[in-house]
Amino acid sequence: MAAARWVLVVNAGSSSLKYQVLDAASGETAASGIVERIGGAGRIEHTTDGETHEQDVTCHDHAEALDAARAALREHGPDLATLDLFAVGHRVVHGGPDFTEPALVDDDVLAAVEELVPLAPLHNPANLEGIRGARSTFPDVPQVAVFDTAFHQTLPPAAHTYAVPKAWREHHRVRRYGFHGTSHRYVSRRTAELLGREPEDCNVIVLHLGNGASACAVRRGESVDTSMGLSPLEGLVMGTRSGDVDPALGAYLQRVAGLDGTAYDTALNKESGLLALAGVSDLREVESRCEAGDEDAALAVEVMVHRLRKYVGAYAVLLGRVDAIAFTGGIGENSAMVRREVVEGLGILGVELDHGANDAGDPERVVTTHGSAIPVWVVPTNEELEIARACLTVVEGQGSR
Structure with missing residues (x-):
């Protein structure tokens, strides 16, 4: 031992x-x-x-x-x-x-x-x-x-380059970095293991959904695109973050509402997302309000799910072949409703939800039918274990020099 x-x-x-x-x-x-x-x-x-x-x-x-x-x-x-x-x-x-x-x-x-x-x-x-x-x-x-950003350093230039002035890119390091990399690395590798394959032989779309949320396209064990960008603000709808908005929004609000850059940044990071749409940032409360007939909560879920489906579809095209889709994070692991709403919109990819498996089962499980063209997994993340393993590699590697 x-x-x-x-x-x-x-x-x-x-x-x-x-x-x-x-x-x-x-x-x-x-x-x-x-x-x-x-x-x-x-x-x-x-x-x-x-x-x-x-x-x-x-x-x-x-x-x-x-x-x-x-x-x-x-x-x-x-x-x-x-x-x-x-x-x-x-x-x-x-x-x-x-x-x-x-x-x-x-x-x-x-x-x-x-x-x-x-x-x-x-x-x-x-x-x-x-x-x-x-x-x-x-x-x-x-x-x-x-x-968090290291796993995404394999993004090709087409994926990490913003079409902005060269001075911004070269002198101010403006590019897509991506986040949640430790989780995406762990979950993509664990999903490959569950499929009985090596990470280098597996294409996985990972959806890390929590108060912060991001999607990642992993090809042969490497991140090739991810939804978060220069900061963790870009991409999916989150608890208090807006995700994608029109880049012109800041200048528009400055003109019509006198909003300065700091107030704009605070609003998009701390006052947007589910909080802005439903009045609460905790998805559990949003779901409860949906069940009670709250229209704002229902819209919040629709916006969140719409964005998720868009990213899954885009990453499926990018990868060309998808061996699995993995839900992780507090919402991804625990919200049967979010998984249902997302997966049921992926029929064009041949994905078929198993409602019983989606509603209950082991923490780590498949939630699609045997006939589904792409298996969808729930894979609890373990960022702490991934960090500990990284320590093992770094310290033992240092000692062997």
């Missing part, structure tokens, strides 16, 4: 810090948790051995949030001091054009990630705080940055 390779995976948000302790060799999860409301009076929720422990904590910054996580691990297990921690893996949202693979964190990598803050002002600063806090807390443990 292979020796355990325990990894602490850290996903730092602006006011929260999610963490998980798992064995990169076996995939076993020992504990997971989240510290919320960083910046003052916060709260930690820690789960291990099927039990969840909650506690109020004071966390002024991400370093103190990590201290709270370590305290919870000491009290409820496993104690990192006795675990022989192999690495700390960090989710970093934006890696720009240069980070095509996970990277062992050093001062140069930190400086490069900081330079990318203008591309991801809502995410990279928090990711940096998480890394700095972990380097201080675990000074002798290798730290690995795993970038």
Whole structure:
């Protein structure tokens, strides 16, 4: 049996810090948790051995949030001091054009990630705080940055190039980057495994649907197109993000409503999507309102599903051959209604929904009939395991040099 390779995976948000302790060799999860409301009076929720422990904590910054996580691990297990921690893996949202693979964190990598803050002002600063806090807390443990954008660095120029002035593209790094790459990588590979094929012999359309949502066309294990662009705003309808809009909208609203760039950006990121259409951003509430006859909620679902079908159709043409479609993420894994509405609109592709399988079954399952031309799978994502595996590859690779 292979020796355990325990990894602490850290996903730092602006006011929260999610963490998980798992064995990169076996995939076993020992504990997971989240510290919320960083910046003052916060709260930690820690789960291990099927039990969840909650506690109020004071966390002024991400370093103190990590201290709270370590305290919870000491009290409820496993104690990192006795675990022989192999690495700390960090989710970093934006890696720009240069980070095509996970990277062992050093001062140069930190400086490069900081330079990318203008591309991801809502995410990279928090990711940096998480890394700095972990380097201080675990000074002798290798730290690995795993970038959401890295999986999409295989996009061909036709897919990642915007038809905008050359100066924008060359001097301001304007292009399609794509996000959710860790999830798309894991789910596309797991789907190939479920089909009994190698990723290099498989074309998959992955729909990562949660409060943030993106579609990805994966050809032979590589991302060849994805719905998110320069930022996570482009593409599908999301909880509070608009997804695709006419690029002229900003200038129009400036003329008629006096809306400046900051207000426009805030509105599209935090006040749009399902929230703008239905009045709530949580799809579970949207579904409940639909069932109660709420017309706004019904329209929100129609707009969301219409956009999803468009992307699936476009990616089917792009790939030429589709071996599977995979739903993942909180909505993709749990909303039978969204899967039904999307799949029932794919008849032209020969897709046939199995209503019974769609409504209930194992978390990982096929939801189409045996006669369906393309199988549709529900595949729970495991970004933490993918990050831990990346740590294993990077650290062991570094040691073999």
